[in-house]
Amino acid sequence: MNDIRVRFAPSPTGYLHIGGLRTALYNYLFAKKNGGKFVLRIEDTDQTRFVEGAIENLIDSLHWAGIQYDEGVFVEDGKIVEKGDFGPYVQSKRLNIYRKYVDELIEKGHAYYCFCSKERLDAIRDEQKMKGMVPKYDGFCRNVSIEDAKKRVAAGEDHVVRLKLPHNKDIHFHDLVRGDITINTNDIDDQVLLKSDGFPTYHMAVVVDDHLMGITHIVRGEEWLPSTPKHIYMYEAFGWEKPTYVHLPTVLNKERKKLSKRHGDVSVDDFKTKGYLPEGLVNYLALVGWSPDGNEEILTMEEMVEKFTFDRVSKTGGIFDKDKLDWVNSHYIKSESLERIKGMTLPYLIEAGYMDETFAKENSGWVDVLIETVREGLSTVTEVVDKVQFVFEEDLLYESDAYDEFLNNENGRILMESIVKEAKESEEITMDNAKDFMKKIQKNTGIKGKNLFMPTRVALTGSAHGPELVNVLYLLGNDKIAERAQKVLDIID
Ligand code: GLU
Numbered sequence: 001m002n003d004i005r006v007r008f009a010p011s012p013t014g015y016l017h018i019g020g021l022r023t024a025l026y027n028y029l030f031a032k033k034n035g036g037k038f039v040l041r042i043e044d045t046d047q048t049r050f051v052e053g054a055i056e057n058l059i060d061s062l063h064w065a066g067i068q069y070d071e072g073v074f075v076e077d078g079k080i081v082e083k084g085d086f087g088p089y090v091q092s093k094r095l096n097i098y099r100k101y102v103d104e105l106i107e108k109g110h111a112y113y114c115f116c117s118k119e120r121l122d123a124i125r126d127e128q129k130m131k132g133m134v135p136k137y138d139g140f141c142r143n144v145s146i147e148d149a150k151k152r153v154a155a156g157e158d159h160v161v162r163l164k165l166p167h168n169k170d171i172h173f174h175d176l177v178r179g180d181i182t183i184n185t186n187d188i189d190d191q192v193l194l195k196s197d198g199f200p201t202y203h204m205a206v207v208v209d210d211h212l213m214g215i216t217h218i219v220r221g222e223e224w225l226p227s228t229p230k231h232i233y234m235y236e237a238f239g240w241e242k243p244t245y246v247h248l249p250t251v252l253n254k255e256r257k258k259l260s261k262r263h264g265d266v267s268v269d270d271f272k273t274k275g276y277l278p279e280g281l282v283n284y285l286a287l288v289g290w291s292p293d294g295n296e297e298i299l300t301m302e303e304m305v306e307k308f309t310f311d312r313v314s315k316t317g318g319i320f321d322k323d324k325l326d327w328v329n330s331h332y333i334k335s336e337s338l339e340r341i342k343g344m345t346l347p348y349l350i351e352a353g354y355m356d357e358t359f360a361k362e363n364s365g366w367v368d369v370l371i372e373t374v375r376e377g378l379s380t381v382t383e384v385v386d387k388v389q390f391v392f393e394e395d396l397l398y399e400s401d402a403y404d405e406f407l408n409n410e411n412g413r414i415l416m417e418s419i420v421k422e423a424k425e426s427e428e429i430t431m432d433n434a435k436d437f438m439k440k441i442q443k444n445t446g447i448k449g450k451n452l453f454m455p456t457r458v459a460l461t462g463s464a465h466g467p468e469l470v471n472v473l474y475l476l477g478n479d480k481i482a483e484r485a486q487k488v489l490d491i492i493d
Helices: 018-033 054-065 095-107 118-130 146-154 202-212 222-238 268-273 278-286 301-307 322-335 338-351 357-362 364-375 381-387 400-407 410-425 434-445 450-461 469-491
Strands: 005-008 037-040 071-076 079-083 111-114 160-163 170-175 179-184 192-194 217-221 244-248
Touching: 005 018, 005 217, 018 037, 018 054, 018 217, 018 244, 018 268, 018 278, 018 301, 054 071, 054 268, 054 278, 095 111, 095 160, 095 192, 095 202, 095 222, 111 146, 160 222, 170 222, 170 244, 179 222, 192 202, 202 222, 217 222, 222 244, 268 278, 278 301, 278 322, 338 357, 338 364, 338 381, 357 364, 364 381, 364 469, 400 410, 400 450, 410 434, 410 450, 410 469, 434 450, 434 469, 450 469
Parallel strands: 005 037, 037 071, 217 244
Antiparallel strands: 071 079, 111 160, 160 192, 170 179
């Protein structure tokens, strides 16, 4: 029987960060590859940071990215529901469970009540800082007898419960990415496990839940590495089997700083609205900190599942390189079906005012060519708006070098005169006969090759580089072609 179980355990404090998406992705890949189960648990013990709608947004982002889980919290018909045998999967619904385990730790002498006031804690912290020490609880309440403590609690005195770490004990654990790690308890604080409001802290809840939910591998960001010895100690105190730990390198920007909102896009939503395909974002994100055996860069989800192992996850931060993301995304824009890319780009074309729904329906074939013509050069689907602008532009601007070289001369004039005439007289230009149109111009003017194509391109698109001329001719149609060639004649010296 395969009983690998992993979890993604976000706190509903806002949008899903791109680093969080990668953590979820690695959990998913590992579970899938090994036939295990993947759980989504919501860690909302810090109620002050709860953001309305965050759970729904998180689930929506995972769904958009194609990351499926087997158990936990889902949204169905706009409502949050839970599925699985280990629920509840939302921590705020599990308060009575934590309380029981906090009491067990106290009874076993691994935790103690602490009555220190905020003023006292602030004072010791300030003093430690002044002495250049790392701030840490001084253990003042460790020696309050359990009988006294219980009396004070019963009398309603404000208190928290802290983990009672032994002095000077090395805690060892093995991390599948980081290797063997040893941390001495003298360097760790007596962590608060139960807050004065009766809520557990993350540390208490995470250990209890991972144990009760049968989690075998804890795959999470490396910012949790310093907390792991406390968790290990708690597993030992309870006499529970410890899970395997995997701490993932932080997602960094090119300056090797943590990706933060101040430095641009960080949420999955940001990338979604910028026009990235989920396949593109997920494929690229997998490579931020991991590489498959053959170092391939374009991989489907199935290929990633097949190739994923933790021994190819790097110890050091993964650099999030937007140019590389754009490159991967452009691959998917090129290779996905036109129908899908059209479905994604059309809303942006409508929003830009280039067309409305009715126009798009009635001129479906023309819109297909429009999108097909520019999609090669798109990094994101939103870029379509700029790329097709030349078709809709009323007053085309020319690249000044191109204008001087190709239009503002005798060759340009002869060519434009012929184009105006031919566009007015010839049959409607289609994709099939557009080449013949150019042949006629060549025949009428005796101009050919670069001298024919470059000025025509600049006159019709404003630029010396761009899409296939045949497509340009078809997309513009006779009237616009004549108009644009006439405009050149009106302005050249
Ligand atoms: N709730 C934690 C977070 O938001 C999860 C940490 C863990 O996976 O243990 O990052």
